[in-house]
Amino acid sequence: MKKIEAIIRKSRFAEVKKALHAVGINFFSYWDVTGLGNEKEGHVYRGVSYSTSDIQRRYLSIVVNDDFEDTTVKTIIQSARTGDVGDGKIFVSDITECYRIRTGEKGGETLK
Secondary structure, eight states: OEEEEEEEEGGGHHHHHHHHHHTTOOOOEEEEEEEEOSOOOOEEETTEEEOOSEEEEEEEEEEEOGGGHHHHHHHHHHHHOOSSTTOEEEEEEEOOOOBOTTTOOBSGGGGO
């Protein structure tokens, strides 16, 4: 099993969620986060300068079976990409075990 953690633009979340549902990922956790990025310049909107050193993003946490890792990562990249600096990052790590609390089952079947 793999844990896929993605930090994406909040403005792209709806597209990412829709794309994940389309490939069969119907459960994942997400929350709003603030981070620091490499972008040093501020932006001007209607004559007011805004700092971009603190970046508002959405953090997704998804656990999938090993054979679904590539599909999940490709789906996130395709749906979250704008081509601009700050599109985000994806991290993949191994999960050694998973348990379903309700039944006590363990293993990859608990993800279905």
